[in-house]
Amino acid sequence: SQTIHQWPATLVQPVGSPLSLECTVEGTSNPNLYWYRQAAGRGLQLLFYSVGIGQISSEVPQNLSASRPQDRQFILSSKKLLLSDSGFYLCAWSAYSGTVVDQPQHFGDGTRLSIL
């Protein structure tokens, strides 16, 4: 069966420090991968998605970047964190399909990021 792992579960970082959040998927090949941010009491905002190694699309301009160095690894990074980067970050995957519309996304347990 497929599993998705996200770490760390919680992270407290000072303003201006770097960030690296990692997400890995097991049990599937060539997944579509996603990073979302969820602000307190709000819905999900898609940050990045990837359809293959080295292929990253950004949904919104921001202080963050993403990379996909391996097929099932997705990394969210920042060189200098801002206070506004605080939030709950979720990684998700969906199966690659010719008719992708019906493939649900499967989520990791998230990383709670607090910027001080």
Place this chain on the structure above:
Amino acid sequence: AQSVTQLDSHVSVSEGTPVLLRCNYSSSYSPSLFWYVQHPNKGLQLLLKYTSAATLVKGINGFEAEFKKSETSFHLTKPSAHMSDAAEYFCVVKGTSYDKVIFGPGTSLSVIP
């Protein structure tokens, strides 16, 4: 363009009574629709999905949803609420490309003992 509206930001029910969480969508295409549940500080778990097969979709934990094209609705129901159902619920619409996934703002469900 696609959009999702969850009509209630918060719903409160008594344990053992029915649950109704409302979702309306707008889509230029025949959409796929999903409901997810999120417990505090956890990721989202898929409850059920509609993908143009049967209009009444059964999901996990006793939840079901009915797709009504004429009303552009996909309401989530459960006959009898359990305390463990207290969580945030998201309605999601997905169109013709992998990146066009639209999440509703969520409905917070409280279950009163």
